[in-house]
Amino acid sequence: MTTDDLPPLALDIDGTLTDGSGRIDPRAFAELPAWPAPVVLATGKAFPYPVALCGFLDVAERVIAENGGVTLVGGAVSYAGDPDRVQRATAAFRDRGGDLGWGDADTVNRWRETEVAARLTADESLLREVAAEFDLELLDTGYAYHLKAPDASKGHGLELVAAALDRDPAEFVAVGDSENDASTFETAGRSFAVANCDATARAAADTVLSESYFDGTLAAMRRVRSTFE
Structure with missing residues (x-):
């Protein structure tokens, strides 16, 4: 296998793409567009925020917003919940x-x-x-x-996005830090919690990293990449 075979990513935003002060880590603007597989932003934020972030990052609009209440992939929007x-x-x-x-x-x-x-x-x-x-x-x-609504979750959103991309959800690597990432961890094939995670994310993740915030996300990406080199 080569780095061209790298898996798609499902990444939380707050606490995962940010630094300790809550700002988007500037390294994300170089690292995420360079990833050769699809990158999905999975967040609890309102729908416009991750869509705008995709634009600033220069990655395709693949979004799970509002904790799975809204998904966007391939130009199509889906809704869940009540x-x-x-x-x-x-x-x-x-x-x-x-x-x-x-x-x-x-x-x-x-x-x-x-x-x-x-x-x-x-x-x-x-x-x-x-x-x-x-x-x-x-x-x-x-x-x-x-x-x-209980039936809206990031994990369900990942299933919808994966289907639209003609991927198995188990192909994805998920990175997150919070209770709302647990369903993503359960759905993805491999999951990492950054060191600043809460107890629910810590228990649900396959791997808990020693690095925090975007340092942790970078560490997860490097670990995944190393298995394909």
């Missing part, structure tokens, strides 16, 4: 005194289509109460609480 139920739950949360915590502009949710995110300072107990009442899942990504 946005109406999420909106009803969010209204109930607010009616009971809850605050999502982002202020009036709320750019975190303004372009979000399938789920709602709350700042980690929001009332977690009330969010979990509302989630249970509306048969929703509350996901703690370390950056926000995400109120979402």
Whole structure:
């Protein structure tokens, strides 16, 4: 095998393509376009964010956004979950005194289509109460609480993207750091958690790296590449 046979990647963004301050590591702009197989950005962020990042990175628009609620590959967009139920739950949360915590502009949710995110300072107990009442899942990504339908996940999104690329999900190598990456790890053939990962990602990953943030992602990419050289 040669490096032309390298597997496709499914990469989280926050905590994985970023540095410790939350900025995209500038090395990503050279490393990801140079990878010879498809690169998929799999994130909890609202749909426009990873699409824009694909443009800045100069990689094809292959996106799993909103924790699997939205996928984009080959110019086709797919949706999962139940946005109406999420909106009803969010209204109930607010009616009971809850605050999502982002202020009036709320750019975190303004372009979000399938789920709602709350700042980690929001009332977690009330969010979990509302989630249970509306048969929703509350996901703690370390950056926000995400109120979402249980059938929307990054792992399911990876299955959709793989099918569109005529690939087996087991061909993918996944890198991530958080609870929302566990389903990606379970779906991909090989998975790495960077050192700054949470307990759920640590337990789900095949390998936990000693390097953090994009240093960890680079280490994973180098390990994979070394097996093909």
